[in-house]
Each structure stands twice: as structure tokens, then as C-alpha cells.
Amino acid sequence: MKSRALAPPDARRTASPTVEPRRRVRRLTKWLVGFGLAVTLVVVGAQWTLHQSYFRVQHVTFVGLEHERVAAVLAASGLAEHPTMIGLSDAAVERRLAPFAWIGSVKIVKHWPNSVVVEVHESVAVAVAFTSTHQLEYVDAAGQALGPAPLGENLPTLLYLHPKSSTWPFLRAGRGAAYVASRLPRAFASQVSVITDDPQGSVTLRMTTPVTFVLGPASNLRAKFVAIASVIAHSTLVPGDVVDVTVPDELAVTPPTA
Numbered sequence: 001m002k003s004r005a006l007a008p009p010d011a012r013r014t015a016s017p018t019v020e021p022r023r024r025v026r027r028l029t030k031w032l033v034g035f036g037l038a039v040t041l042v043v044v045g046a047q048w049t050l051h052q053s054y055f056r057v058q059h060v061t062f063v064g065l066e067h068e069r070v071a072a073v074l075a076a077s078g079l080a081e082h083p084t085m086i087g088l089s090d091a092a093v094e095r096r097l098a099p100f101a102w103i104g105s106v107k108i109v110k111h112w113p114n115s116v117v118v119e120v121h122e123s124v125a126v127a128v129a130f131t132s133t134h135q136l137e138y139v140d141a142a143g144q145a146l147g148p149a150p151l152g153e154n155l156p157t158l159l160y161l162h163p164k165s166s167t168w169p170f171l172r173a174g175r176g177a178a179y180v181a182s183r184l185p186r187a188f189a190s191q192v193s194v195i196t197d198d199p200q201g202s203v204t205l206r207m208t209t210p211v212t213f214v215l216g217p218a219s220n221l222r223a224k225f226v227a228i229a230s231v232i233a234h235s236t237l238v239p240g241d242v243v244d245v246t247v248p249d250e251l252a253v254t255p256p257t258a
Contacts, residue, residue: 054113054114055084055085055086055112055113055114056082056083056084056085056114057079057082057083057084057085057088057114057115057116058082058114058115059114059115059116060074060077060079060080060115060116060117060118061115061116061117061118062074062117062118062120063117063118063119063120064119064120064121064122065103065118065120065122066102066122067102067122067146067147068100068102068103072100073097073100073103073120076096076097076099076100077093077096077097077118078092078093078096079093079116079118085110085112085113085114085116088108088110088116089108090105090106090107090108093106093108093118094106101123101144101145101146101147102122102123102146102147103120103121103122103123104121104122104123105121106118106119106120106121107119107121123140123144123146124140124141124182125138125139125140125146125149125155126139126140126141126155126156126178126181126182126184127139127155127156127157127158127177127178127181127195128149128153128155128156128157128158129145129157129158129159129170130157131145131168132166132167132168135148136148136149136150136151136153137149138153138155139158139170139178139181140178140182141178141179141181141182142171142175142178143168143170143171143172143174143175143177143178143179144170144171145168145170154190155181156181156184156189156192156193156194156195157193157194157195158170158174158177158178158181158194158195158196158197159177159194159195159196159197160173160174160177160196160197160198161196161197161198161199162198162199169197173197173199173201174197175197176197176201176203176217176218177195177196177197177203177218179218180195180203180205180215180218180221181195183221183225184225185225185229187225187229187232188207188228188229188232191207191208191209191232192205192206192207192208193206193207193208193210194206197218201217201218202214202215202216202217203215203216203217203218205228209237209239210239210240211237211238211239211240211241211242211243212241212242212243213228213231213242213243213244213245214242214243214244214245214246215245215246216244216245216246217246220248223248224245224246224248226248227245227248227249227251228243228245231243231245231251235253237253238255238256239256240255240256240257241253241254241255241256242254242256
């Protein structure tokens with residue numbers, strides 16, 4: 001009877017630790033591959049679902065839109081083309097609506113599955129100004145022309161002195177006038193009739209009285225406005241007086257010329 005040769009005890013003990021890690025690695029690899037495939041299927045399925053008609057824009061409501069036609073804004077926004085809800089963004093819609101002067105910014109509020117509310121933040125008219133063709137336009141704080149204004153509008157009129165061309169000056173050289181108009185305090189804003197700017201950047205307020213205040217550069221406005229309010233409240237001025245508040249602590253009053 002032949003006897004079987006047995007492997008040494010040490011050999012039997014060292015063979016198992018070598019095989020078991022390989023099995024674990026294979027099992028882990030299979031599990032990771034399966035998990036990856038499952039995640040991929042879920043993502044692809046979700047993307048496919050969200051691109052179906054049920055999850056595309058079907059209902060649009062505009063809030064805060066007063067100066068532009070809703071139909072024109074809707075057409076330009078691209079929302080009437082039923083874009084996907086998931087791909088919709090404030091920036092994309094805002095870029096499309098940039099040609100509308102009154103629209104400053106927009107915010108999209110999504111109501112799933114297919115409705116959106118467009119919150120429109122319109123620009124604020126702070127003054128009016130005449131174009132080179134004598135059309136009166138509303139003007140915002142940045143000097144942008146917003147659209148036609150009635151001749152009787154109760155806002156300061158912007159004027160740029162000695163223009164070298166017929167282009168709209170309040171976005172460039174005459175921008176200081178629009179900025180000052182946007183900063184006028186309630187204390188005397190209703191008394192300001194005309195705001196002028198010149199090539200040197202000196203801004204002047206002509207009041208309804210009529211008294212003129214020379215502001216100089218459109219800077220340090222708080223101190224200059226305090227000085228103007230103090231002069232109006234505590235001084236006796238006559239029509240034609242010119243008050244220089246370029247240096248608020250050193251007021252200079254020039255009486256009207258004969």
C-alpha cells in the first residue's frame with residue numbers, strides 16, 4: 001500500500017493567505033463594476049427623464065415687468081421655446097433680455113415640473129434728457145437712456161455742455177450728471193430743475209427758484225448736499241445767485257449780474 005506524501009505543515013499554512021486576498025480583490029472589483037454600472041444607469045435615466053416634455057417649461061409668469069411688453073420679453077427670453085427646466089439659468093435668460101433697456105436683472109424661480117416665475121428688476125429713472133433729435137428720454141443712474149418720457153415728467157433734466165458730437169453723452173463724459181441725479185436727497189430733490197455737466201467734469205444744479213449750486217466733481221456728494229440743504233434752510237437767496245459748494249466748508253455766493 002502506497003502512502004501519500006503530505007505537504008509540510010508550514011506549506012499548508014502559507015498557501016491559504018495567498019489565495020484569499022486574490023478572491024477578495026476579484027469580489028471587490030466585481031462589486032465596484034456593478035455599482036458603477038448602476039450609478040451610470042440611474043444618471044442616464046434621470047437625464048433622459050428630465051429632458052422629456054413634462055419637465056420642459058410650459059407656464060411662464062413675469063413679476064415686476066412694467067415698462068416692456070410681456071409678449072416681446074417672452075419671445076426674446078427663449079422661454080416660449082419650452083427649454084428644459086434643469087438647463088434653465090438666470091444668466092442665460094438675462095443675456096437674452098439685455099437689449100431691453102428697462103430690464104436691469106432677472107431671477108428665475110422654478111416650480112417643478114414645468115412652471116417658472118421670472119422676477120424682473122427694472123432700472124429706475126432718476127432724470128430725463130433730450131437726444132440729438134430732441135426726443136425726451138428717461139435716464140437711469142448709469143446714464144443709460146431707458147425710453148421716451150413725457151415732456152411734463154417731474155424729474156431733473158440732464159444737460160451736457162459743449163458736446164463735440166451728437167452721440168448720447170451720459171454714458172461717458174456726462175455720466176456725472178446722471179450719478180448726481182441718483183444721489184439727490186429728499187430734502188431738496190424736488191427743487192432741482194436742471195443738472196449740467198461739462199467736459200471738465202464739473203456738475204451744476206439749477207434749482208426751480210432759480211438759484212444755481214456749483215458742485216464741481218461728482219465726489220464728496222454727502223458733504224456738498226449737506227451744505228446745499230443748510231444754505232436753502234438758513235440763507236436768503238435771490239433768483240440768479242450762484243453758490244459754489246465745490247469745497248463744502250468754504251461756500252462762495254456770487255450775486256446775479258446786472
